[in-house]
Amino acid sequence: MIHLGVNVDHIATLRQARRTYEPDPVWAAALAELGGADGITIHLREDRRHIQDRDLRVLRETTAVKLNLEMACSEEIAAIALAVKPDQATLVPERREEITTEGGLDVAGQLARVTDFVKKLQDAGISVSLFIDPDLAQVDAAVKTGAVAVELHTGQYANSSGKVQQQELQQLRKASHEVLQRGLKLHAGHGLTYRNVQPVAAIPGMEELNIGHSIVARAVLVGMVQAVREMKDLMVWAASHPEHFH
Protein backbone atom coordinates (compact mmCIF):
# COMPACT_ATOMS: atom_id res chain seq x y z
CA MET A 1 0.00 0.00 0.00
CA ILE A 2 1.17 3.53 -0.71
CA HIS A 3 2.61 5.33 2.33
CA LEU A 4 2.25 8.95 3.42
CA GLY A 5 5.19 10.64 5.10
CA VAL A 6 4.02 13.85 6.78
CA ASN A 7 6.63 16.60 6.80
CA VAL A 8 6.23 18.70 9.97
CA ASP A 9 8.96 21.28 9.19
CA HIS A 10 6.50 24.14 8.93
CA ILE A 11 5.07 23.51 12.39
CA ALA A 12 8.61 24.32 13.49
CA THR A 13 8.69 27.33 11.13
CA LEU A 14 5.73 28.76 13.03
CA ARG A 15 7.42 28.12 16.39
CA GLN A 16 10.70 29.66 15.25
CA ALA A 17 8.87 32.80 14.09
CA ARG A 18 8.55 33.61 17.83
CA ARG A 19 11.45 31.51 19.16
CA THR A 20 8.97 29.98 21.60
CA TYR A 21 7.96 26.42 22.48
CA GLU A 22 4.73 26.22 20.46
CA PRO A 23 3.59 24.74 18.20
CA ASP A 24 5.78 21.74 18.85
CA PRO A 25 6.56 19.56 15.79
CA VAL A 26 6.74 16.61 18.17
CA TRP A 27 3.05 17.09 19.08
CA ALA A 28 2.20 17.58 15.42
CA ALA A 29 3.98 14.33 14.57
CA ALA A 30 2.00 12.45 17.21
CA LEU A 31 -1.26 13.86 15.84
CA ALA A 32 -0.18 13.03 12.28
CA GLU A 33 0.41 9.47 13.44
CA LEU A 34 -3.08 9.37 14.95
CA GLY A 35 -4.38 10.58 11.61
CA GLY A 36 -2.76 7.65 9.82
CA ALA A 37 0.64 8.99 8.74
CA ASP A 38 2.94 6.12 7.82
CA GLY A 39 6.01 8.23 8.39
CA ILE A 40 7.23 11.52 9.82
CA THR A 41 9.62 13.58 7.73
CA ILE A 42 11.79 16.44 8.93
CA HIS A 43 14.59 18.43 7.36
CA LEU A 44 17.38 19.39 9.73
CA ARG A 45 18.83 22.25 7.73
CA GLU A 46 22.33 23.53 8.24
CA ASP A 47 20.91 26.96 9.14
CA ARG A 48 18.37 25.41 11.60
CA ARG A 49 15.65 27.69 10.29
CA HIS A 50 12.85 25.37 11.41
CA ILE A 51 13.66 21.92 12.80
CA GLN A 52 16.14 21.98 15.71
CA ASP A 53 18.49 19.23 16.91
CA ARG A 54 16.22 18.68 19.91
CA ASP A 55 13.25 18.00 17.61
CA LEU A 56 15.13 15.23 15.84
CA ARG A 57 16.27 13.68 19.13
CA VAL A 58 12.81 13.77 20.71
CA LEU A 59 11.11 12.53 17.53
CA ARG A 60 13.52 9.60 17.45
CA GLU A 61 12.23 8.68 20.91
CA THR A 62 8.53 9.25 20.24
CA THR A 63 7.88 8.35 16.62
CA ALA A 64 6.54 4.83 16.19
CA VAL A 65 6.26 5.03 12.39
CA LYS A 66 9.15 5.55 9.98
CA LEU A 67 11.27 8.61 10.80
CA ASN A 68 12.70 10.11 7.61
CA LEU A 69 15.43 12.74 7.93
CA GLU A 70 15.95 14.99 4.93
CA MET A 71 19.53 16.20 4.94
CA ALA A 72 22.21 17.78 2.80
CA CYS A 73 25.48 15.98 2.05
CA SER A 74 27.07 17.73 5.00
CA GLU A 75 29.60 16.21 7.40
CA GLU A 76 27.99 17.99 10.35
CA ILE A 77 24.48 16.71 9.65
CA ALA A 78 25.74 13.22 8.77
CA ALA A 79 27.42 12.99 12.17
CA ILE A 80 24.09 13.87 13.82
CA ALA A 81 22.24 11.34 11.67
CA LEU A 82 24.72 8.62 12.57
CA ALA A 83 24.25 9.38 16.27
CA VAL A 84 20.44 9.67 16.26
CA LYS A 85 19.74 7.00 13.61
CA PRO A 86 16.53 7.91 11.80
CA ASP A 87 15.03 4.97 9.88
CA GLN A 88 15.66 6.70 6.57
CA ALA A 89 17.76 9.59 5.33
CA THR A 90 16.73 11.45 2.19
CA LEU A 91 19.68 13.30 0.67
CA VAL A 92 18.65 16.68 -0.71
CA PRO A 93 20.49 19.69 -2.12
CA GLU A 94 20.66 22.68 0.19
CA ARG A 95 21.48 26.27 -0.57
CA ARG A 96 21.10 28.54 2.40
CA GLU A 97 19.27 31.34 0.64
CA GLU A 98 16.55 29.22 -0.92
CA ILE A 99 12.96 29.31 0.39
CA THR A 100 12.58 25.56 0.04
CA THR A 101 14.39 22.73 -1.71
CA GLU A 102 14.67 23.77 -5.34
CA GLY A 103 15.58 21.09 -7.84
CA GLY A 104 16.77 17.59 -7.09
CA LEU A 105 20.20 16.52 -5.92
CA ASP A 106 22.69 16.41 -8.79
CA VAL A 107 23.82 12.84 -8.14
CA ALA A 108 25.35 12.42 -11.61
CA GLY A 109 27.49 15.53 -11.10
CA GLN A 110 28.92 14.43 -7.72
CA LEU A 111 28.73 10.67 -7.83
CA ALA A 112 31.73 9.94 -5.60
CA ARG A 113 30.62 12.35 -2.88
CA VAL A 114 27.01 11.12 -2.82
CA THR A 115 28.14 7.48 -2.89
CA ASP A 116 30.33 8.17 0.13
CA PHE A 117 27.39 9.58 2.13
CA VAL A 118 25.09 6.74 1.04
CA LYS A 119 27.62 4.15 2.19
CA LYS A 120 28.30 5.84 5.53
CA LEU A 121 24.60 6.05 6.35
CA GLN A 122 23.56 2.65 5.03
CA ASP A 123 26.48 0.92 6.82
CA ALA A 124 24.95 2.33 10.02
CA GLY A 125 21.55 0.80 9.21
CA ILE A 126 19.90 3.98 7.88
CA SER A 127 18.30 3.36 4.49
CA VAL A 128 19.02 6.13 2.04
CA SER A 129 16.72 7.75 -0.50
CA LEU A 130 18.03 10.29 -3.02
CA PHE A 131 15.83 13.25 -3.92
CA ILE A 132 16.31 13.65 -7.68
CA ASP A 133 14.63 15.25 -10.64
CA PRO A 134 12.66 12.80 -12.80
CA ASP A 135 15.61 12.51 -15.17
CA LEU A 136 16.93 9.19 -16.48
CA ALA A 137 20.60 10.21 -16.11
CA GLN A 138 19.97 10.98 -12.42
CA VAL A 139 18.18 7.64 -11.93
CA ASP A 140 21.17 5.88 -13.48
CA ALA A 141 23.55 7.73 -11.15
CA ALA A 142 21.33 6.96 -8.15
CA VAL A 143 21.59 3.23 -8.91
CA LYS A 144 25.39 3.52 -8.95
CA THR A 145 25.47 5.01 -5.43
CA GLY A 146 23.92 1.91 -3.87
CA ALA A 147 21.01 3.88 -2.34
CA VAL A 148 17.90 1.76 -1.78
CA ALA A 149 15.38 4.38 -2.92
CA VAL A 150 14.86 7.58 -4.83
CA GLU A 151 12.34 10.34 -4.20
CA LEU A 152 11.31 11.91 -7.48
CA HIS A 153 10.97 15.68 -7.30
CA THR A 154 7.36 16.59 -8.12
CA GLY A 155 7.92 20.35 -7.90
CA GLN A 156 7.93 20.97 -11.65
CA TYR A 157 4.71 18.99 -11.99
CA ALA A 158 3.12 20.77 -9.02
CA ASN A 159 4.06 24.25 -10.22
CA SER A 160 2.78 23.83 -13.77
CA SER A 161 -0.66 23.53 -15.27
CA GLY A 162 -2.50 22.34 -18.36
CA LYS A 163 -0.47 20.74 -21.11
CA VAL A 164 2.87 21.40 -19.46
CA GLN A 165 1.66 19.67 -16.31
CA GLN A 166 0.64 16.64 -18.36
CA GLN A 167 4.14 16.55 -19.86
CA GLU A 168 5.67 16.77 -16.38
CA LEU A 169 3.44 13.93 -15.26
CA GLN A 170 4.55 11.87 -18.24
CA GLN A 171 8.16 12.52 -17.27
CA LEU A 172 7.43 11.38 -13.71
CA ARG A 173 5.82 8.19 -15.05
CA LYS A 174 8.80 7.49 -17.31
CA ALA A 175 11.34 8.06 -14.54
CA SER A 176 9.23 5.98 -12.13
CA HIS A 177 9.23 3.07 -14.55
CA GLU A 178 13.02 3.28 -14.84
CA VAL A 179 13.45 3.48 -11.04
CA LEU A 180 11.48 0.26 -10.59
CA GLN A 181 13.21 -1.47 -13.51
CA ARG A 182 16.56 -0.71 -11.91
CA GLY A 183 15.43 -2.24 -8.60
CA LEU A 184 15.08 0.89 -6.48
CA LYS A 185 12.15 1.82 -4.26
CA LEU A 186 10.01 4.63 -5.63
CA HIS A 187 9.14 7.71 -3.57
CA ALA A 188 7.99 11.17 -4.65
CA GLY A 189 7.32 14.55 -3.12
CA HIS A 190 7.49 18.32 -3.06
CA GLY A 191 4.66 20.72 -3.81
CA LEU A 192 1.96 18.05 -3.63
CA THR A 193 -1.45 19.35 -2.62
CA TYR A 194 -5.01 18.10 -2.13
CA ARG A 195 -5.65 19.01 -5.78
CA ASN A 196 -2.63 17.53 -7.54
CA VAL A 197 -1.71 14.47 -5.47
CA GLN A 198 -3.86 11.82 -7.08
CA PRO A 199 -2.17 11.38 -10.49
CA VAL A 200 1.17 10.97 -8.67
CA ALA A 201 -0.27 8.52 -6.13
CA ALA A 202 -1.66 6.52 -9.07
CA ILE A 203 1.77 5.94 -10.69
CA PRO A 204 2.29 2.15 -10.58
CA GLY A 205 4.77 1.09 -7.90
CA MET A 206 4.67 4.40 -6.00
CA GLU A 207 5.55 3.47 -2.42
CA GLU A 208 5.85 6.73 -0.49
CA LEU A 209 4.80 10.35 -0.86
CA ASN A 210 6.28 13.02 1.40
CA ILE A 211 3.96 15.97 1.87
CA GLY A 212 4.38 18.95 4.19
CA HIS A 213 3.27 22.44 3.34
CA SER A 214 -0.19 21.66 2.05
CA ILE A 215 -1.09 19.48 5.04
CA VAL A 216 0.21 22.03 7.55
CA ALA A 217 -1.60 24.83 5.72
CA ARG A 218 -4.87 22.92 5.87
CA ALA A 219 -4.36 21.92 9.50
CA VAL A 220 -4.00 25.58 10.50
CA LEU A 221 -7.26 26.50 8.80
CA VAL A 222 -9.39 23.53 9.81
CA GLY A 223 -8.34 24.17 13.42
CA MET A 224 -9.03 27.93 13.33
CA VAL A 225 -12.71 27.87 14.33
CA GLN A 226 -12.04 25.77 17.44
CA ALA A 227 -8.95 27.75 18.36
CA VAL A 228 -10.82 31.07 18.23
CA ARG A 229 -13.79 29.65 20.15
CA GLU A 230 -11.53 28.41 22.97
CA MET A 231 -9.74 31.77 23.27
CA LYS A 232 -13.01 33.68 23.27
CA ASP A 233 -14.55 31.39 25.91
CA LEU A 234 -11.57 32.06 28.22
CA MET A 235 -11.84 35.83 27.73
CA VAL A 236 -15.60 36.01 28.19
CA TRP A 237 -15.50 33.86 31.33
CA ALA A 238 -12.72 35.96 32.87
CA ALA A 239 -14.47 39.23 32.01
CA SER A 240 -17.64 38.04 33.75
CA HIS A 241 -15.76 36.67 36.82
CA PRO A 242 -13.27 39.46 37.62
CA GLU A 243 -13.22 38.49 41.33
CA HIS A 244 -11.18 35.39 40.43
CA PHE A 245 -8.33 37.52 39.17
CA HIS A 246 -8.01 40.26 41.79
Ligand code: PXP
Ligand atom coordinates in the same frame (compact mmCIF):
# COMPACT_ATOMS: atom_id res chain seq x y z
N1 PXP B 1 10.35 15.93 -0.17
C1 PXP B 1 11.51 16.63 -0.06
C2 PXP B 1 12.78 15.97 -0.44
C3 PXP B 1 11.50 17.95 0.41
O1 PXP B 1 12.67 18.64 0.50
C4 PXP B 1 10.28 18.53 0.80
C5 PXP B 1 10.25 19.91 1.36
O2 PXP B 1 10.93 19.95 2.57
C6 PXP B 1 9.10 17.76 0.70
C7 PXP B 1 9.17 16.47 0.18
C8 PXP B 1 7.77 18.29 1.10
O3 PXP B 1 7.41 19.31 0.24
P1 PXP B 1 6.11 20.18 0.51
O4 PXP B 1 6.32 20.89 1.81
O5 PXP B 1 6.04 21.07 -0.67
O6 PXP B 1 4.96 19.19 0.60
